[in-house]
Amino acid sequence: MTQLIQNLDSLNKAIFNNKKHATFKDLKFLALSGGRNNEASSYLLFIDGYRILLDAGISVTKELDIEVLYEYPPDLILISHAHIDHVGFLNQVHIEFPHVPIYMTEPTFELSKIILNNIAEINARKKQIKDSETSDQALESCNTIDFGVSFHFKELKITFQMAGHILGAAYILIEGKSTVLYTGDLSSADRYSVKAHYKEKFPNSVDLLISESTFGDKHNVSRRTELDLLVTSITKTLTRGGRVLFPAPSLGGCEEILLLVLNAMNENIIPKVPVYYDGLAREFLPIYRKYHELTNSINLIELLDNENLFIIEDFEHRNKVAYNYKKPSIIISPSSLLVGGPSVLYGKEILSEEL
Secondary structure: OHHHHHHHHHHHHHHHOOOOOEEEOOEEEEEEEOOOOOOOOEEEEEEOOEEEEEOOOEOOOOEOOHHHHHHOOOOEEEOOOOOHHHHOOHHHHHHHOOOOOEEEOHHHHHHHHHHHHHHHHHHHHOOOOOOHHHOOHHHHOOEEOOOOOEEEEOOEEEEEEEOOOOOOOEEEEEEOOOEEEEOOOOOOOOOOOOOOOOHHHOOOOOOEEEOOOOOOOOOOOOHHHHHHHHHHHHHHHHHOOOEEEEEOOOOOHHHHHHHHHHHHHHOOOOOOOOEEEOOOHHHHHHHHHHOHHHOOOOOHHHHHOOOOEEEOOOHHHHHHHHHOOOOOEEEEEOOOOOOOOHHHHHHHHHHHHHO
């Protein structure tokens, strides 16, 4: 095991040491961003004479090193899913390389529109860009692909398979003289909002595996145990007259919590109280409705029509819920870190009630 760790450490240093490549057979791999922590994910794969950009993300502290792409311009761009740390820099890449084809799944395409427009609006407010109308221009020429359907780029065969994680997320198999599997972000267990990745679709062997490893060194408590603890905590809070706030990621997190809560109410596991849904997460719900067959909730549409669910309409509605509606209720809203978004407003008010 010690030798394995040393080998992996050597490979890691080779990948991340400035602009050096990790080389295996006729493959080369260059991490433009990400790989060592929760930075944005952007990777350049060299295979059979072609350069493929795998994701184009941004994060609070890091964005894709586009200078490297001037030296190694991509021939193809593949997007695994619509989280900002995987797609947030796509428009800037497209502006610099407008003729490079882009592929992603159809749900990812629709979710990415919202993500990229939101980034443009924020940047426009900060006066970082001149024209917010170009926010999602990269998607205008984007190609969408269904799960399990292969397409060809030159001599390469490429297949997107369901990765779980969030709606539309894919792991990507690239087959040429060598075979490469890029996992994107994976979920190994079913959730309410998305099915687990297709384990049976994994190839028997690959020459290069590019894998996320966010929880790879942790022993996680079972999902069932965590859900039981959560339900107990919700019930205890509501029963004593309190309000429950879920500050969650707008894409993936809020939807999962919402379906969990509505399912628990339907099954009389937790009290039936008003559920308020706010923030950017509101814009994703129609897409989850549209692609409900890709989720793990066969009754998703019925759940979203629940009489206890209230979508926050505007600032006035938000303020009323925060300051006036103080009966037992559940609020689901970004951001998960309580550093921005409506959850900060709700959190301050709920905490003041507890003090």
